[in-house]
Amino acid sequence: MTSVTDPYELKQRLHAAATRSIELGLNALLITPGADLRYLTGYAAPDLERLTCLVVPALGKGDPYLVVPELEADQAQASPLGRLDIQSVSYGETADPYAEIGRRIGAASGIGLANRMWAEKVLAFRAVFPKAELSLSDAILGQLRIVKSQAEIEALTQAGRAIDRVHARVPELLRAGRSEREVARDIAEAILDTGHESVDFVIVGSGPNGASPHHGYNDRILEPGDQIVVDIGGTMPDGYCSDCTRTYSLGEPSEEFNRLYRVLYEAQEAARVAVEQAVPFEQIDAAARDVISAAGYGEQFLHRTGHGIGLETHEPPYVVEGNKELVRIGNTFSIEPGIYFSGRFGARIEDIVVATAEGAESLNNQPRELVIV
Numbered sequence: 297m298t299s300v301t302d303p304y305e306l307k308q309r310l311h312a313a314a315t316r317s318i319e320l321g322l323n324a325l326l327i328t329p330g331a332d333l334r335y336l337t338g339y340a341a342p343d344l345e346r347l348t349c350l351v352v353p354a355l356g357k358g359d360p361y362l363v364v365p366e367l368e369a370d371q372a373q374a375s376p377l378g379r380l381d382i383q384s385v386s387y388g389e390t391a392d393p394y395a396e397i398g399r400r401i402g403a404a405s406g407i408g409l410a411n412r413m414w415a416e417k418v419l420a421f422r423a424v425f426p427k428a429e430l431s432l433s434d435a436i437l438g439q440l441r442i443v444k445s446q447a448e449i450e451a452l453t454q455a456g457r458a459i460d461r462v463h464a465r466v467p468e469l470l471r472a473g474r475s476e477r478e479v480a481r482d483i484a485e486a487i488l489d490t491g492h493e494s495v496d497f498v499i500v501g502s503g504p505n506g507a508s509p510h511h512g513y514n515d516r517i518l519e520p521g522d523q524i525v526v527d528i529g530g531t532m533p534d535g536y537c538s539d540c541t542r543t544y545s546l547g548e549p550s551e552e553f554n555r556l557y558r559v560l561y562e563a564q565e566a567a568r569v570a571v572e573q574a575v576p577f578e579q580i581d582a583a584a585r586d587v588i589s590a591a592g593y594g595e596q597f598l599h600r601t602g603h604g605i606g607l608e609t610h611e612p613p614y615v616v617e618g619n620k621e622l623v624r625i626g627n628t629f630s631i632e633p634g635i636y637f638s639g640r641f642g643a644r645i646e647d648i649v650v651a652t653a654e655g656a657e658s659l660n661n662q663p664r665e666l667v668i669v
């Protein structure tokens with residue numbers, strides 16, 4: 297199995313980006329640290345005030361090069377980028393890297409900028425390329441990143457297994473009398489123990505806190521009879537992210553909650569079954585929403601059904617009403633319907649799936665039934 301930073305694969309991505317740039321009439325793409333840079337070169341560069349910028353000239357306008365502060369040049373070369381024959385243009389403390397890039401590219405009519413570039417850098421490039429139309433790299437890299445390669449799917453599979461191992465440990469952490477904060481601290485440790493490099497988020501929403509989809513955790517003490525939404529994710533050493541939600545119950549839930557949870561379970565399954573090549577993403581959202589609405593909980597399903605995932609936890613495609621984009625083999629995204637009753641309780645089930653020729657393959661495989669602790 298090739299890795300996500302295999303030089304051949306990275307070179308293909310750079311070539312695709314350069315090709316698409318010429319098609320869109322750009323002179324070059326300017327990629328500052330972040331997921332786009334890591335996607336193209338494997339370099340997880342620190343995002344600091346000094347400029348680090350990969351310049352990808354449009355096809356036929358030269359080879360890519362990395363403009364990098366002198367003090368970070370070795371770090372860049374030690375990353376997978378160092379195996380790509382990308383010229384490194386390092387600069388000292390008194391040099392102007394923006395002017396250097398301007399000089400190298402020359403008069404430009406179209407420049408693509410990394411979506412997440414800092415505003416101060418955008419404005420510096422604006423001054424260097426006064427006549428260029430600036431656009432977002434998303435038009436190019438978004439289209440590449442949205443379809444995962446085999447190596448990326450393997451990376452996300454490993455991330456999914458790692459977070460599954462954390463969920464397998466969660467029941468032993470949930471005890472009446474412990475606070476959400478204590479549980480969250482243990483979960484964070486488990487996320488690191490299971491192979492992640494960093495913890496991205498830990499949600500322990502107990503009782504009424506479960507009704508707030510983006511609740512983190514606080515000092516609420518778990519009580520017998522609580523339902524607890526545990527939504528957790530981290531980043532693996534290769535940069536790929538995990539994200540998985542299961543709902544737990546301290547003791548037998550009420551009849552009312554059981555009914556709600558059964559509806560949610562069916563909705564989540566309906567959305568997974570709806571995943572098929574060339575189906576619009578909004579149809580997957582509708583598959584979950586229809587089940588929930590038919591049971592009378594439509595008002596309580598507050599958010600979209602899912603989001604893409606890869607080098608970022610939230611990235612395109614979004615599984616949401618109005619997204620008429622069609623599912624492509626190799627798309628990876630979450631399916632996470634939820635039902636929330638403000639002030640009382642909530643429930644959510646979330647899996648990351650990959651779209652295959654046979655439909656959705658789930659990368660999370662802990663049981664989806666309510667886990668009674």
Ligand code: ZN
Pocket residue numbers: 527528529539540541632646
């Ligand atoms: Zn999540």
Ligand code: ZN
Pocket residue numbers: 539603630632646
């Ligand atoms: Zn999610």
